[in-house]
Amino acid sequence: MNRPYNFSPGPAVLPESVLLQAADEMTDWHGSGMSVMEMSHRGKQFMSIAAQAESDLRRLLAIPDEYAVLFIQGGATSQFAMVPLNLMRQGRADYVNTGAWSKKAIAEARRFGQVNVVADAEPAGFNHIPDQDDWRSRSDADYLHYTPNETIGGVEFHWIPADTGAPLVADMSSCILSRPIDVGRFGLIYAGAQKNIGPAGLTVVVVRRDLIGWTRSGTPSMLAYAAHAESGSMLNTPPTFAWYIAGLVFRWILDQGGLEAMALRNQRKSDTLYKAIDASELYHSPVADDCRSRMNVPFILAEPELEARFLSEAAENGLLNLKGHRSVGGMRASLYNAMPEDGVDALVAFMGDFERRRA
Ligand SMILES: *Cc1c(COP(=O)(O)O)cnc(C)c1O
Numbered sequence: 524m525n526r527p528y529n530f531s532p533g534p535a536v537l538p539e540s541v542l543l544q545a546a547d548e549m550t551d552w553h554g555s556g557m558s559v560m561e562m563s564h565r566g567k568q569f570m571s572i573a574a575q576a577e578s579d580l581r582r583l584l585a586i587p588d589e590y591a592v593l594f595i596q597g598g599a600t601s602q603f604a605m606v607p608l609n610l611m612r613q614g615r616a617d618y619v620n621t622g623a624w625s626k627k628a629i630a631e632a633r634r635f636g637q638v639n640v641v642a643d644a645e646p647a648g649f650n651h652i653p654d655q656d657d658w659r660s661r662s663d664a665d666y667l668h669y670t671p672n673e674t675i676g677g678v679e680f681h682w683i684p685a686d687t688g689a690p691l692v693a694d695m696s697s698c699i700l701s702r703p704i705d706v707g708r709f710g711l712i713y714a715g716a717q718k719n720i721g722p723a724g725l726t727v728v729v730v731r732r733d734l735i736g737w738t739r740s741g742t743p744s745m746l747a748y749a750a751h752a753e754s755g756s757m758l759n760t761p762p763t764f765a766w767y768i769a770g771l772v773f774r775w776i777l778d779q780g781g782l783e784a785m786a787l788r789n790q791r792k793s794d795t796l797y798k799a800i801d802a803s804e805l806y807h808s809p810v811a812d813d814c815r816s817r818m819n820v821p822f823i824l825a826e827p828e829l830e831a832r833f834l835s836e837a838a839e840n841g842l843l844n845l846k847g848h849r850s851v852g853g854m855r856a857s858l859y860n861a862m863p864e865d866g867v868d869a870l871v872a873f874m875g876d877f878e879r880r881r882a
Pocket of ligand 1: 599716
């Protein structure tokens with residue numbers, strides 16, 4: 524197959540071998556005579572697919588037993604509400620505002636209680652991460668929420684916030700599985716699947732079991748973590764096909780050498796691109812050096828009138844979906860796990876060629 528390189532921020536590129544395996548199993552999964560899409564979620568076959576996916580994810584992230592893993596629906600955006608509905612016992616939470624996704628999480632949490640923005644990078648244009656020494660966090664907050672990778676601004680924490688006394692909650696939608704993390708440092712991790720896990724429609728939640736059980740009065744059972752945990756994520760029909768594809772992606776990561784291998788590859792890919800940006804006169808990164816994302820790389824053209832031509836010529840060269848978010852402008856290359864190193868090399872070669880020819 525000769526597929527173009529897809530730099531979309533999400534839904535995003537999936538490993539080609541996963542797509543081929545899914546195609547191969549599409550009409551008849553392992554001699555069952557059925558597509559995974561046609562199976563009962565409570566039948567033996569799907570239950571085995573679901574259990575394998577969970578155990579592979581637990582292995583990849585080294586998730587301790589005291590954490591529940593949920594495969595649910597509603598996207599990361601539903602988590603913006605589920606987190607306060609389940610964890611805001613005293614009605615007060617701390618949030619770090621480092622970008623567009625933090626800001627959305629904050630706005631939603633404000634519907635349910637008192638939100639304290641402990642640090643705010645918006646006045647400076649969401650181009651850096653405020654030093655934790657300057658955060659106004661409270662040890663008695665119900666939790667501290669942050670966004671380790673801001674998909675739109677391209678700002679990433681390369682460190683985990685130090686313990687403030689409040690459980691740490693992280694929206695890892697665009698960086699989960701990109702490197703090893705110490706799950707034990709977190710109270711709750713959530714991620715929409717469509718960046719680094721699989722198809723849209725699935726949301727993964729990893730939560731310390733002692734944090735769940737309480738819900739704000741009136742919370743629907745579909746929005747209660749404990750209800751999902753007690754039912755093995757089968758409170759109702761789960762997104763079975765997305766769960767199955769996620770399982771194939773987990774397997775693919777394990778076969779590639781796990782998260783250490785992903786981290787090395789992601790470091791190389793992003794280093795290659797940032798080096799090219801920094802060496803050029805046409806392109807520049809709007810993000811501070813110490814928090815440049817390995818997953819989403821925005822870059823601005825010094826001559827904005829060339830943007831349309833850049834995008835159309837890139838597409839002609841098999842480099843797709845490089846348009847930046849309207850709030851940042853310029854370009855954005857998303858380099859999730861499934862983006863091969865060859866894709867980044869092809870992008871860098873095109874960028875250099877475009878810069879030389881631009882006159
Ligand atoms: C994409 C994204 C979201 C929104 O995800 P949905 O699944 O569309 O709700 C939230 N947070 C981050 C960091 C994202 O990258």
